[in-house]
Each structure stands twice: as C-alpha cells, then as structure tokens.
Amino acid sequence: MKILMVTDPQMCSECENCINACKKTYGVARARKTDTIPIFCVQCHPDKAPCRRICPNDAIETIDGEDDEILKVNEENCILCKLCMIACPIGIISIDKEKKSAEKCTLCLESDNIIPACVEACKDNVLNVFSIEDLQELKNDENLTEELQEAIKTFKSIS
Numbered sequence: 001m002k003i004l005m006v007t008d009p010q011m012c013s014e015c016e017n018c019i020n021a022c023k024k025t026y027g028v029a030r031a032r033k034t035d036t037i038p039i040f041c042v043q044c045h046p047d048k049a050p051c052r053r054i055c056p057n058d059a060i061e062t063i064d065g066e067d068d069e070i071l072k073v074n075e076e077n078c079i080l081c082k083l084c085m086i087a088c089p090i091g092i093i094s095i096d097k098e099k100k101s102a103e104k105c106t107l108c109l110e111s112d113n114i115i116p117a118c119v120e121a122c123k124d125n126v127l128n129v130f131s132i133e134d135l136q137e138l139k140n141d142e143n144l145t146e147e148l149q150e151a152i153k154t155f156k157s158i159s
C-alpha cells in the first residue's frame with residue numbers, strides 16, 4: 001500500500017516541532033525548514049526517484065518485505081558521494097556524520113512508530129498521512145482546502 005504525507009502549509013505556525021521530533025528519533029533531521037515552512041521528502045515513485053536513479057552504488061532501495069514503495073538509504077552501501085543530495089529536486093537528503101551515510105525520510109516505516117514522529121509532533125494539523133485509497137475518497141470532499149487539493153494533484157503528477 002502506497003502511503004504519503006500531505007502538508008497544509010497555511011496552517012503552519014513555524015514552531016519546528018516536526019523537525020525536532022525527527023531529529024530526536026533519528027539523530028539527524030530528515031526534513032528541513034525553508035525561510036518559512038518545513039519541507040519533507042515527497043516520496044517519489046521508486047522507479048522515478050532522482051535520488052535512487054543517480055546513486056552509483058544502489059544504496060537507495062525500497063524497505064525490505066513491504067509493498068509500500070517507500071525508499072530508504074542502505075547505510076552499508078552508501079559511499080557518501082553525495083550525488084543523491086544534488087539530484088533530489090527539493091534538496092531533502094541529509095548526512096548522518098556518525099553513520100557516515102546519507103539519510104532520507106521513510107515516513108518512519110522502518111521504525112516502531114505507527115504514525116510518523118513529525119506528524120505526531122505537529123500540533124497545528126499541518127501534516128497528515130494518507131493511503132492512495134484515502135486520497136481517492138478525499139478528492140471528492142468539498143470541504144478540502146485549496147492547498148490540500150493542490151498537494152493531492154502534485155502527488156498524482158509525480159507518482
């Protein structure tokens with residue numbers, strides 16, 4: 001089941017709780033703040049993700065045993081060439097200096113968190129996780145904000 005995170009930037013109070021929660025969970029934040037709002041990996045389709053396609057050592061792979069199509073960095077294969085950081089269109093790949101590896105968001109699917117740490121930490125309801133099936137239903141909801149509708153359109157165009 002494909003899972004993705006949809007953000008509603010208009011609701012953001014710029015408290016950075018999401019980024020701090022990510023950093024607390026993984027040691028390095030896998031999201032970053034722009035001048036205004038935080039941005040997150042948009043979970044490109046595994047066959048199209050620029051970070052995966054450019055990696056010379058096949059270090060970016062889908063999470064083992066899961067049919068979720070979310071990519072993670074395999075620390076053992078990462079040679080820290082940083083090409084993925086250049087290739088990612090939103091510059092969201094970070095470096096874990098201790099592990100000597102690139103790091104990317106996995107929506108916490110490789111941890112014990114049922115809800116991603118950032119989503120749980122956000123008190124402004126900016127962040128939400130959906131399955132594709134959820135989104136199909138949401139598309140018909142007239143109460144959706146324009147931003148959320150726009151986010152859904154963007155996701156559909158890259159997936």
Ligand code: SF4
Nearest residue numbers: 055078079081082084
């Ligand atoms: S830094 Fe690591 S994950 Fe990124 S492209 Fe290089 S080997 Fe691949």
Ligand code: SF4
Nearest residue numbers: 041042044050051088
């Ligand atoms: S790290 Fe960048 S290129 Fe890779 S899946 Fe996320 S948004 Fe796409």
